[in-house]
Amino acid sequence: MTTPTTDDQARRRSQDIVRPEKPFARFRWTVTITLLVLWFATTSTVDIELSNILELPERTVFYLTLMYGPPDLTVIGQATEAMFESLAMAWVGTMVAAALSFPLGFLAAQNLTRRPTVFAARQVLNFFRAVPEIIFLILFIPIFGLRPMAVALALGISSIGTIGKLTAEVIEGIDPGPLEAVAATGGGRLQRIRWSVIPQVMPEVVALWLYRFEINIRNSAVAGAVGAGGIGTLLVRQIGQIRDWAGAGTSLAVMILITLAVDTISGRLRRRIIRGPTRPVDVGTDDQPHDEGRDPPGRSHTPLAST
Amino acid sequence: MSVDQRSAPPTAPGRRPRKPPPTPFAVGGTVLLVAVTLAAGWDWTYGIAFSLTEIFENFTNVNPAYEGLLNIDLERFRSETVRAGFAETFQMATIATMLGAVVGLPLALFNSVTGAPNRTVYLLVKNVNSVIRAIPDLVYAVFFVAAIGRGTLPGVLALFFLSIAVIAKLTSDTVDGIDQGPIESARASGASHLQMVRTAVLPQVLPNYVSFTLYTFEINLRGSAVLGFVGAGGIGEPLNNYYQRGQYDRMWGVVLGFFLVVFVVDRLSIALRKRLL
Structure with missing residues (x-):
């Protein structure tokens, strides 16, 4: 039971308590004002008519009903074939990227390589990250023509930057024990990498490749911009050129379903690879990657801080 | 790590410990990897006809884009x-x-x-x-x-x-x-x-x-x-x-x-x- 005195004291204390002032008030204001200025500066100058925005919901619904009321299921074979072509482009691209980024990852890892080399390797990776797929695609089309192979190579080359950087981060996170052990038995640089680094990083690196494959499936739609095959090209033709809306409904559905199915399988495989057969370690809950993202499958929760 | 580290079989002194056999998952995964890569790269309905020789042949071609x-x-x-x-x-x-x-x-x-x-x-x-x-x-x-x-x-x-x-x-x-x-x-x-x-x-x-x-x-x-x-x-x-x-x-x-x-x-x-x- 509380005595009147303590009750009284408590009340007085709570009156005396001054709430601590909120920190960062100035910071908060700066951010708010900057965002407001940015918003008004861009929206007031951008070339968009208000009437277009107002028509938007109505038109979207109209064309969606054209697509799905009902979809033209006769193109399902064509759509599936195009989607498999997209998957093939994404897969080959990812393999190309895996092969090319693997050595670069080692060169960019601070615990294996000297500083100047690390710096140079990182700049190379940054270069590949900064160039969009479409640019590489334009670069390869004169050589290979408007063919899926050009897309696969474009996807592959533009994936080097991300996979390489993430590989380097995985390598930097290894346990140095085995490294020292191999060094103690007289192992050279390559032997250290072969017997202590690779066994440690391989599961995570393979998971990275799979993750990038999932992203590349989405990115392979870039082929549609120039007409180099795959589901992207089919959709651009159906929607943008021949206006086959009912057919586009089917293609879109096929694309979404197959993408999600591959995501699920790939996500399971990734978790199994990282977790291993015995140890039930939680490695995150994601089945699917974020779109376009060039960053890791939930390795840490601040993966972007160190890009 | 997918390497099984539980069982280190007792070995006679001076003999190398036997390497554990690869897990079925590792074997299956490798086979799948190779199979999918071949299927995707091959020149058929679902493949993209990937070829390394083409890369080397075509890179030296002079074309207006590179000029x-x-x-x-x-x-x-x-x-x-x-x-x-x-x-x-x-x-x-x-x-x-x-x-x-x-x-x-x-x-x-x-x-x-x-x-x-x-x-x-x-x-x-x-x-x-x-x-x-x-x-x-x-x-x-x-x-x-x-x-x-x-x-x-x-x-x-x-x-x-x-x-x-x-x-x-x-x-x-x-x-x-x-x-x-x-x-x-x-x-x-x-x-x-x-x-x-x-x-x-x-x-x-x-x-x-x-x-x-x-x-x-x-x-x-x-x-x-x-x-x-x-x-x-x-x-x-x-x-x-x-x-x-x-x-x-x-x-x-x-x-x-x-x-x-x-x-x-x-x-x-x-x-x-x-x-x-």
Whole structure:
């Protein structure tokens, strides 16, 4: 039971308590004002008519009903074939990227390589990250023509930057024990990498490749911009050129379903690879990657801080 | 690690321990990897006819696109169309990122069991997010161009959906990994779900969320290059024009300018993000 005195004291204390002032008030204001200025500066100058925005919901619904009321299921074979072509482009691209980024990852890892080399390797990776797929695609089309192979190579080359950087981060996170052990038995640089680094990083690196494959499936739609095959090209033709809306409904559905199915399988495989057969370690809950993202499958929760 | 480390069989002194046999998963995985790669690279209905010899043969070919690379037209930076294209790209990326960040935050919170008010909302939002994420930005762009006409608006919408996808995905992963302590104390003090999210979840994910938003801006800037190819505005429009007309010297000029812009913005954004976290 509380005595009147303590009750009284408590009340007085709570009156005396001054709430601590909120920190960062100035910071908060700066951010708010900057965002407001940015918003008004861009929206007031951008070339968009208000009437277009107002028509938007109505038109979207109209064309969606054209697509799905009902979809033209006769193109399902064509759509599936195009989607498999997209998957093939994404897969080959990812393999190309895996092969090319693997050595670069080692060169960019601070615990294996000297500083100047690390710096140079990182700049190379940054270069590949900064160039969009479409640019590489334009670069390869004169050589290979408007063919899926050009897309696969474009996807592959533009994936080097991300996979390489993430590989380097995985390598930097290894346990140095085995490294020292191999060094103690007289192992050279390559032997250290072969017997202590690779066994440690391989599961995570393979998971990275799979993750990038999932992203590349989405990115392979870039082929549609120039007409180099795959589901992207089919959709651009159906929607943008021949206006086959009912057919586009089917293609879109096929694309979404197959993408999600591959995501699920790939996500399971990734978790199994990282977790291993015995140890039930939680490695995150994601089945699917974020779109376009060039960053890791939930390795840490601040993966972007160190890009 | 998939290497089985439990059983180290006793070995006679001086003899090497026997190497454990590879797990069925490792064997199956390797076979699958090779099979899928061959199937994807082969020259058949579902393959892309990948060939290494072609790379070596064709790289030495002289073609107008690469000749254009040699006399790259740097004057293009100062032309009216290109400058307008850059401005439009920045406008599109900014508007799309801001709208996407606003819409993406609730979608991200509801995409995790912790943040969603109930299971129905959680499952609904999770599936909606998956579908949004499964559609590439180019497809959004071509849809909206066909629906409302060429221009900047379809581009903004395409990048808007792309932003939602990225922000919702990354932020909801962060929500899954937050400290449960503040959530429990908010609940214990009688907070409603909304109050709990506001006081216990949001403060924990805010720095990451802001960082992801900046990252999304980088992605949008890069992504805007392709949208012009289907008529959705931005720097892709002049790029596509020069490409279609075969004016490769000008095209490479725009490409170089775009690359420099993206590179600088990336560096700035990354420096900012590093300070945030």
